[in-house]
Amino acid sequence: MIRVTVWNEYLHEINQPEVAAIYPEGIHGCIAEFLGRNEDITVRTATLSMPQNGLPEEVLENTDVLIWWGHMAHDRVEDETVMRVHRHVLSGMGLVALHSAHHSKVMKTLLGTTLNLKWRHGDRERVWCIAPAHPIAKGVPQQFLLPCEEMYGEPFDIPTPDETLFLGWFSGGEVFRSGVTFTRGKGRIFYFQPGHEEYPIYHDENVQRIITNGVRWACISDISRGEIPVENPEPLEG
């Protein structure tokens, strides 16, 4: 059983009726719902306004994969929360970072770059799969259309990804590495670009399949968890 925690800053849905109309249970509620349909996945949710941002030690200790959605309040996530999440990722908790999570403190701390990019509301995207044998691409068509999505464009200031799985084409002329993976410590990280709050992206079945696959890919064996240590051993030889 994969234990997923879906984290959402949960502000757009409260303050913007048009977003609430798309996600009446919040973006986290939508994601929790479609993930929870899988027999091998159990889901809880957490949001910014909860004590310790909903991510105290005991939650992270019991999380195999954390999903992160944040946008307008990255700076309101407590530094202690960021440090806890950072430490747990390095110890093997998976992370699926969605859309504007690119600029979250968690992602900046893990990846070390600005994660800057181009953006523009109200574009049309085609998501192309360029790694058709990858587990995250299982059951995903060669390409699919998101009729209305925010444009995210290159250059995207990320470290060289371990794998580039999806490329985004935008009608305004831009391209983007829309699905990329990283390993940090023992933690497997999947960043997936689609998901602007004003469009029903997380209701799209291909997006749901990719996120579900991403959760399964990011989950490592319990026996592998734990930080990579500093050690001062005796010689093994000689």
Add this chain to the structure above:
Amino acid sequence: MIRVTVWNEYLHEINQPEVAAIYPEGIHGCIAEFLGRNEDITVRTATLSMPQNGLPEEVLENTDVLIWWGHMAHDRVEDETVMRVHRHVLSGMGLVALHSAHHSKVMKTLLGTTLNLKWRHGDRERVWCIAPAHPIAKGVPQQFLLPCEEMYGEPFDIPTPDETLFLGWFSGGEVFRSGVTFTRGKGRIFYFQPGHEEYPIYHDENVQRIITNGVRWACISDISRGEIPVENPEPLEG
């Protein structure tokens, strides 16, 4: 002309006569000397005790490649210095991080992992080149011996390197990714493991050649410098 700044915490050489005997001008002085013999390289040095740790804005603005050696005083480097260096690397300043610089705040901030590893004093190392066509390997033999060196051993908690150039073999039974490269933003980073302060590693001609090659590799064109921006452009098409 490549403008290099060699940074050293410069404490071992002051406090330990046996280290001063090996590096009477400091580790930075030794590195500056052999780099300065090259007509295409101009060198200055900076140390921990200087104002702003010797790395004020105007120094970094005029540095193409920064070399970093630190060990016992990582936590005494000012956070403002770390942030300045971080920003300049992302904007294209090259970084050659030597030996115990793996645990520096600069490297942790850029790479996002613990950079933990194994260590043990007084081992014997063979450095193997596994990327013989790489510019950093130019003129370097297939392998060379460091008769006395500190063992650094795997697992080494680094992100997947862009390139793995050297592997270290240690007589005690350990192995290490002894030379690896990363790109962060526009900055090219070369980490090279040899260089424990108690052994005359930076007097070794192969080590000198590798560091010199690393400087040339890490230097990018002036016209390419500058942070990757956030932009909100009009559509190019449609």
Add this chain to the structure above:
Amino acid sequence: MIRVTVWNEYLHEINQPEVAAIYPEGIHGCIAEFLGRNEDITVRTATLSMPQNGLPEEVLENTDVLIWWGHMAHDRVEDETVMRVHRHVLSGMGLVALHSAHHSKVMKTLLGTTLNLKWRHGDRERVWCIAPAHPIAKGVPQQFLLPCEEMYGEPFDIPTPDETLFLGWFSGGEVFRSGVTFTRGKGRIFYFQPGHEEYPIYHDENVQRIITNGVRWACISDISRGEIPVENPEPLEG
């Protein structure tokens, strides 16, 4: 159920009594036996002397992962066999290439390099895991000893691997990238160095675990199988 075919040239075991003593059922028999203990794996074997080298079209069509062991008779594998295997790997059949399979026609055709390396009989190896969160490393200790193994040493003429999972330390002073992965077309390839025929390497429980993990990692979903095509489509847009 993962359908594995274990291919072995099966000559050493017939011609050298000391090898037959270690592998009375052949290396393929030993590997098939320990893989077959897993409920999710079904195994068949094939050898060089069979018609079409034991790998006719119908066998490959029904193989999810092919394991390859060959050494002294690489040139006796028929070119048609090599082409069939090559085509099936590109279409998504996994490949686990063991030890001296590095110089097989199948590996040379897939990877495009010489796969040259250093070698010497009768060394002692420590296999270090440098990617502890990888599925192939599941349940594998940080390092383990092979008291007697053939040395394979760098430089190893392979393309940049997708992932480097294991490094080998040899008592004679050499190092090696002992476990590496590649993707070619839709096929996932795992090369693992241990396995000289004169030593009981495939009876080692860590080696068995790694090969078993490798089989699971290399198996892709049936719905993903098939060659990446040439297409001349109408525009999707505009």
Add this chain to the structure above:
Amino acid sequence: MIRVTVWNEYLHEINQPEVAAIYPEGIHGCIAEFLGRNEDITVRTATLSMPQNGLPEEVLENTDVLIWWGHMAHDRVEDETVMRVHRHVLSGMGLVALHSAHHSKVMKTLLGTTLNLKWRHGDRERVWCIAPAHPIAKGVPQQFLLPCEEMYGEPFDIPTPDETLFLGWFSGGEVFRSGVTFTRGKGRIFYFQPGHEEYPIYHDENVQRIITNGVRWACISDISRGEIPVENPEPLEG
């Protein structure tokens, strides 16, 4: 001085007046002309119809970087020529493969995959640079327009590139990894997608700059040339 040989099958220019109008000296003549304007580069050309396809041993021995353009006659390149080129690339001769060279025997032999892709004549391309600090991107704008170019689209059946430098956006809705690098043996390979023979792509100044940069990047030091050998050495230790 970098010694470049520009190879062209040179058939379109002879048989199609509209192509001859764009490239009166052949595509090879155009490329040789703009490369030859650089003081550090000396150029010769070779074409399919010459003895040994213009690439006998003595030409390759004196070539630092080979540029390859072929399209309609891949199968008319002699197998001996392919083997010679393959061997020289593995020994350190650089290779810049342009446009439809993706399907050449040289590229298939070096990379091991089908190199299949999508294609369609008469599209519009924007080439985006996603690695702005790379030597091949020196002086290249963030993006540039090719008003008329053949669409090449994903999925592109290539091995994981060492580096992805350029992404192509096509008005018909496709994307492509338009500039990628590989290392094979000691040879550095740069594949660059633009260059359909019916459009004046090689007269574009950005394309010329990228190819010129690619030549400089692909050229390795003479002292590094030579095949990676098989060796059976005595132990260095113990």
